Amino acid sequence: xxxxxxxxxxxxxxxxxxxxxxxxxxxxxxxxxxxxxxxxxxxxxxxxxxxxxxxxxxxxxxxxxxxxxxxxxxxxxxxxxxxxxxxxxxxxxxxxxxxxxxxxxxxxxxxxxxxxxxxxxxxxxxxxxxxxxxxxxxxxxxxxxxxxxxxxxxxxxxxxxxxxxxxxxxxxxx
Amino acid sequence: xxxxxxxxxxxxxxxxxxxxxxxxxxxxxxxxxxxxxxxxxxxxxxxxxxxxxxxxxxxxxxxxxxxxxxxxxxxxxxxxxxxxxxxxxxxxxxxxxxxxxxxxxxxxxxxxxxxxxxxxxxxxxxxxxxxxxxxxxxxxxxxxxxxxxxxxxxxxxxxxxxxxxxxxxxxxxxxxxxxxxxxxxxxxxxxxxxxxxxxxxxxxxxxxxxxxxxxxxxxxxxxxxxxxxxxxxxxxxxxxxxxxxxxxxxxxxxxxxxxxxxxxxxxxxxxxxxxxxxxxxxxxxxxxxxxxxxxxxxxxxxxxxxxxxxxxxxxxxxxxxxxxxxxxxxxxxxxxxxxxxxxxxxxxxxxxxxxxxxxxxxxxxxxxxxxxxxxxxxxxxxxxxxxxxxxxxxxxxxxxxxxxxxxxxxxxxxxxxxxxxxxxxxxxxxxxxxxx
Numbered sequence: 034x035x036x037x038x039x040x041x042x043x044x045x046x047x048x049x050x051x052x053x054x055x056x057x058x059x060x061x062x063x064x065x066x067x068x069x070x071x072x073x074x075x076x077x078x079x080x081x082x083x084x085x086x087x088x089x090x091x092x093x094x095x096x097x098x099x100x101x102x103x104x105x106x107x108x109x110x111x112x113x114x115x116x117x118x119x120x121x122x123x124x125x126x127x128x129x130x131x132x133x134x135x136x137x138x139x140x141x142x143x144x145x146x147x148x149x150x151x152x153x154x155x156x157x158x159x160x161x162x163x164x165x166x167x168x169x170x171x172x173x174x175x176x177x178x179x180x181x182x183x184x185x186x187x188x189x190x191x192x193x194x195x196x197x198x199x200x201x202x203x204x205x206x207x
Numbered sequence: 208x209x210x211x212x213x214x215x216x217x218x219x220x221x222x223x224x225x226x227x228x229x230x231x232x233x234x235x236x237x238x239x240x241x242x243x244x245x246x247x248x249x250x251x252x253x254x255x256x257x258x259x260x261x262x263x264x265x266x267x268x269x270x271x272x273x274x275x276x277x278x279x280x281x282x283x284x285x286x287x288x289x290x291x292x293x294x295x296x297x298x299x300x301x302x303x304x305x306x307x308x309x310x311x312x313x314x315x316x317x318x319x320x321x322x323x324x325x326x327x328x329x330x331x332x333x334x335x336x337x338x339x340x341x342x343x344x345x346x347x348x349x350x351x352x353x354x355x356x357x358x359x360x361x362x363x364x365x366x367x368x369x370x371x372x373x374x375x376x377x378x379x380x381x382x383x384x385x386x387x388x389x390x391x392x393x394x395x396x397x398x399x400x401x402x403x404x405x406x407x408x409x410x411x412x413x414x415x416x417x418x419x420x421x422x423x424x425x426x427x428x429x430x431x432x433x434x435x436x437x438x439x440x441x442x443x444x445x446x447x448x449x450x451x452x453x454x455x456x457x458x459x460x461x462x463x464x465x466x467x468x469x470x471x472x473x474x475x476x477x478x479x480x481x482x483x484x485x486x487x488x489x490x491x492x493x494x495x496x497x498x499x500x501x502x503x504x505x506x507x508x509x510x511x512x513x514x515x516x517x518x519x520x521x522x523x524x525x526x527x528x529x530x531x532x533x534x535x536x537x538x539x540x541x542x543x544x545x546x547x548x549x550x551x552x553x554x555x556x557x558x559x560x561x562x563x564x565x566x567x568x569x570x571x572x573x574x575x576x577x578x579x580x581x582x583x584x585x586x587x588x589x590x591x592x593x594x595x596x597x598x599x600x601x602x603x604x605x606x607x608x609x610x611x612x613x614x615x616x617x618x619x620x621x622x623x624x625x626x627x628x629x630x631x632x633x634x635x636x637x638x639x640x641x642x643x
Contacts (some may be wrong), residue, residue, distance in 0.1 A: 091557070118519055130515050 036206045037182040038064055039189060040167050041198035046072045049176040051072060052196035053078045056180060064179040064206070067171040086155075092116050092149045097143025101136040166202060179206075209483050209621040215614065222611025229604020233289035283356035284593040290355040291591040292601040294346050296609040298442065299466070299583045301339035303613075305394050306460070306467035308333040309431055311401065315424035321494060323637035324486050326628040327621070328475050330338055330405060332467075334620035335613050336398045340391035347387045347442075351380050353389055357591050360448040370449055378445055378560045388443055392432045397427040408630035417632060425517045435460050446590035450528040453541075454513040459586070461506040465548075469572040474617065476565045483626055489563045490642040496562035499575060507549035524578045531589040536596060547578030580606070 043049040050072060056063055063079060073080050106125050109115060109132075114122035121127045153159065182189065182203065190201050226635040311329040314322045350357050360378045366370040371378065384567075439456035452458075472495040478484045479492075517525040518533070532541040551574050561567045588596050628634065 087559075118521065120519075130511075130518055131513070133511060 036101055038204055038206045039182050039186075039193060040202045041115065041178045041180065041196075042168065042170075042200040042202075043178065043197060044175055044199055045144075045197075046176060048197040049178065050074060050078055052178060052193070052198065055196050056178070056193070061192075064181050064182045066179070067166045067168075067177040069172055069174060069176070072176075086148060086152060086189040089151050090144050093147040093151075094140045094144040094188045096147075097141070098136055100143065101132070101139035104139075105132040105135055120196040167202075181206075209478065209618075209626055211618050211622050212481075215618060219611040219618070222607045223615065224611075226604045226606070226608025226611055229600050230289065230293065230608055233292065234602030237289050243593045278305050281593070284591065284595070287356055287591045289601040289605075290346070290349070290357055291587060292605040294343075294591075295580075295584050295587050295602070296605040297339065297343045297346055298587075299463075299580055300335060300609045300613045301343050302459075302463035303470050304333050304335040304617075305431075306464045307471060308336065308394065308398055308401070309428065310464065310467055312397070312424035312427045312431075312473070315401075315421055316428055318421070318633070319642045320633045320636035321491065323628060323631045323633045324484070324491060324640075325471060325495075326364060326631065327624060327626045328478065328484075329471055330402050330532050330624075331617045331620040332474065333398050333468055335393050335616045338612060338616055339609075340395060342612075344391055347384060351384045354581060358445060358448075358550065359590075360445060360572065365444065365448075374448065378448060383445075384443055386437065386525065388609055390438045393427075393430055397423065397430075399425070405628060405630075406624055409625065409628060410630065412630045412632075414632070416630075421501065441532070443586055446587060446602035447528055449524055452525075452528075454509055454515070458509040458513055459508070461502060462548075462579050463581050465499060465502040465506055466576055468495060468502060471495060471577045472534050472568055473498060473572045475567055476619070476641065478626070486638050488625060488641070490640055491637075492565060492568060493559070493562045493642055496556055496568045496571070499568075499571065500556040500562070503549060503552040503556075507545070507553075510545070510549075531594060532585060535589075536594045537585050537589055540581050544578050544581045544585060547574055548582060551575075551578075 041052070043052060046068070049066070049068070053063065053066065053075065057078070057080065066075065066079060068075070109128065110122065110125050115133070116122050120131065125132075157165075165179070166172065167179070168175065168177055177196075180189070180193070186203065192199060235401065298434065302307040307329050311326070311333065313319075314326070314329075321589055327409075349355060350361065356362060359365065360371045360374070361380055365375075400423055401420060404416050404423070408416045408420070436456040443459060444451065444455050472492065474485065475487060476492060479487050514529065517529060531537050555567070556562060556571050584602075
């Protein structure tokens with residue numbers, strides 16, 4: 034029964050931000066907000082939890098760093114020791130300064146790429162994924178706030194109109 | 208309006224008196240030139256027993272003339288020790304206040320909005336430029352007049368050195384003294400004019416003053432960029448007159464800029480806990496910590512760039528600079544400094560919440576200041592006191608004296624004007640500044 038939503042459309046991000054705050058104060062549950070660009074302060078207004086992607090990024094960085102250490106040790110010391118610039122090729126520690134650029138690069142490489150992939154996965158943006166925004170205009174200049182419909186539909190519509198919505202639509206949510 | 212707490216005042220005076228006494232002791236007990244013959248006898252016997260760095264001293268069958276020259280060199284290094292200690296601390300604290308002035312000028316030139324609430328703190332720290340440069344100029348005078356042997360290219364033996372003869376168009380004592388005077392004069396002039404304008408802006412709020420301060424800041428930044436380049440060459444790099452590195456000045460600047468921003472953060476947090484800066488919020492502290500974090504990495508970048516190229520190329524005249532530091536007696540300082548200045552701040556200042564926690568920023572700041580003091584120490588000492596470095600009474604008391612003076616001057620300057628720079632047109636923006 035409770036899978037109906039009202040999609041309220043706004044045409045200004047400041048109005049949207051205000052509407053989000055008012056809607057939450059009125060004890061309605063916001064399912065999702067679709068915007069064509071990141072709106073500052075929206076995640077706070079919606080009460081979303083802080084992102085944990087920074088922690089993930091740190092872990093990926095550590096993985097990349099360790100991988101670089103292992104890789105350079107395997108390549109340059111164990112498997113095929115090479116004499117470059119007369120540096121001792123039997124000792125990792127004494128060769129270490131020349132490996133620091135590689136450590137840096139792989140740390141950044143791992144952190145950046147894995148972080149982007151994680152973000153896509155968490156946002157359900159894998160390949161061949163169908164767009165899930167309710168109205169194509171939200172990719173242009175309109176904003177849509179999805180509020181789950183409970184109780185009186187008329188009362189809720191009036192409330193949303195008052196917050197500045199320019200268009201309202203009731204939709205079935207699967 | 209800040210009132211200088213008597214506790215802090217006493218603390219700074221105690222530091223200054225202890226430091227002055229210790230410095231006097233250091234200068235008094237340094238070996239005299241007449242002792243050289245005595246040393247020839249005593250040292251010759253002790254020679255075999257106390258040498259642990261073989262390469263330099265392995266010449267057991269040195270001719271007596273060579274030995275005499277060597278002992279004279281050792282004597283010069285022993286005589287240098289109190290001067291070197293004086294120079295390290297004088298340079299460290301002077302450059303902290305100069306780089307704070309640079310940071311302050313950057314805020315003006317960039318018309319930054321967030322930092323206006325910190326302007327009076329920055330101005331107070333730059334008040335140390337005047338006493339600091341007077342003390343440093345005493346050192347420059349003493350070096351130029353051969354009261355010490357800090358700069359090898361000034362000694363009479365330099366006349367026999369073809370490399371130093373080639374460089375003498377730049378490295379000559381009179382030019383060096385004039386340049387030193389000009390650098391210090393420029394820093395003092397711009398400090399004076401920027402402070403004067405800032406106070407005048409408070410009284411009138413005249414936009415013309417704002418514009419002229421902007422212009423002075425831009426001019427200062429350009430002049431500083433040039434002067435800092437040559438100042439590092441003159442005062443620090445010429446300690447090893449055969450060695451050169453084009454990155455050196457930026458490296459020194461990065462090191463001192465981190466220290467300067469750290470001092471701003473520490474003084475700000477101190478005043479805030481005492482309740483004198485009610486308009487500073489945790490976002491401002493957070494941003495200062497971001498700068499500490501960022502410039503630590505900036506420093507590490509320059510450090511590593513300079514180091515790795517010369518380490519990899521391994522050209523004798525370049526490697527001679529890194530030999531005492533990387534594998535010689537300075538190794539613990541050299542390696543420890545990298546950990547203190549890069550690894551620690553990188554790990555503990557990474558988290559956003561940590562940057563907003565005052566005691567955390569203070570702890571990280573004290574680690575950073577220690578690390579950068581060691582940095583300056585290892586820049587100067589290998590060339591002046593040689594392999595037998597120590598951290599004894601001359602070094603500690605110089606640090607005490609300059610720290611005491613620094614604390615006294617900046618907190619005294621804080622009492623001179625309202626801590627709220629209300630004339631600045633961006634003040635409102637700074638007060639409501641909020642980092643998400």
